[in-house]
Amino acid sequence: MTNGHTSMDIDDDDELLYEVDVELRRTPQSTYLFQYPIRPHYRSYDETTFASARIKEKHSLVEMDLLIDSQSTNYYAARGKQFADSTNNENGRQYFNSDRMDKQTIASTISSNGDHYFVCLFDNQNRRLVLCPLKSIIQLRPQFDYIDTPSSTSGGANAKDSNFIDDEAYGSDGEQSGSESEENKPEPIASLVTMKFAKKESDYHKKKRLQSYSYYRQMRDDERWQDLVCIMNPHSFEAQRIREEFLAKDNQSISS
Template sequence: MPTENGSSNDDDDELISETDVYLNRTLAEQLYVFQFPIRPHYRPYEDNSFSGARIKKKYQMFEMDSLINVNQANYFKSRGRQFAAFTESSNNKENTNNNKQRYFHSDYMDKQILSTNNMTSDDTNCRYCVGLFENNCLYLCPVKAILQLRPQYTYLDSTATTGVGDPRSKGYNLDERTASDGEHSENSEDEEKPTTTSLITMKFAKKESDYHKKKRLQSYDYYRQLRDDERWEDLVCLMNQRSTDSNRLRKSLIS
């Protein structure tokens, strides 16, 4: 801004140094910025705070397993054990194969899921970059997306839909339990069992017009179906910024 004597303030601002700026697109399709839930300064995220991660690249969905310290003073152990038992029971019902895996690492609810959806649209992703200052040079790499992590508890919601907590879900037959022994004869097993018939549901759908097909493809239900059908890809968590793998990724930004 010019002063009264016509000179500019920029002329009085001494230039100390100059640096070169490089644009590197090596990790442009793999670089994400995450916003974690805010924690107080005395509870920072440690190197071992996360045990696993998954991603859906097409729809830019991400999940992380955040570990919970069950030995801390404010952890409700009886309720944590109850939640873990309900979740494991629901998980065993959904997985019919023989390779059943435990959802939690112990008998307590020792982790929570941090999930995220894409916060940035396709036309704004190119506006953000990650910068690394190295050897008096500034290296910039475009960001694929900015993601905000939030806790989710879908594994607890599934316990309500599978009937966990209902006596029938634990294998009890209320009719047989309340019946007296005198009402059953010794030859009850020899009695002829009634034949059962199964119902078959048949649906007839008329040909879908181009207009309705276009509306269906633009609906949120169709988008959610495609999003849910995409398979999760497991990732490796590298929380230690001084590890060998972290240094290798850092060098790829300046190569």
């Protein structure tokens, strides 16, 4: 190790302190570097509780659900309930786990190839440096899907849903009267149907289609999520166990 000096700057009389073996370890699982660009360094996620996490490994997409303490004195209960009411009713699915906004999702927005980067651990006991290549470098930022829902941007629960039935046109039992429905029943209208036959795609256009962003987005959306287990505290027992397994000498490695 030269500490940033080139070979021309090294004095031949410098004392060599020690030498270490360097091992390149290729693990069966992919290794990623997570970055949090807008998270202050003094507020790390080490002690944070995550409810769930998932990944689309082929496209390096990651989502992590961070639990929010809705009982905290700093929590705005009225607004949290408003977000939950508008979001949980959207598409009939339960976005939050309670009647309040109780989680925040952080997701990858930018990922870059990590082929030229490595994560390393120094094995002090055996005096060796173990390197593992990165698959990707992922940047995670908060997502605001609970704000982007139509119900929260169009008036919330007071907005009239287009799927609701107009009570003025229907009786109290939800059915139209027979005479009114017969009178207002539209006459069938014949329509002209035009049939189109798809042309055979040339190799050039196929190549362009496969390189397009719309095709990439379709493939990204079609990939299924895989569940992950979050171990955020580097000092936890589970984190220590993973490090020991990584440094185990019986793992297959390439010495260099």
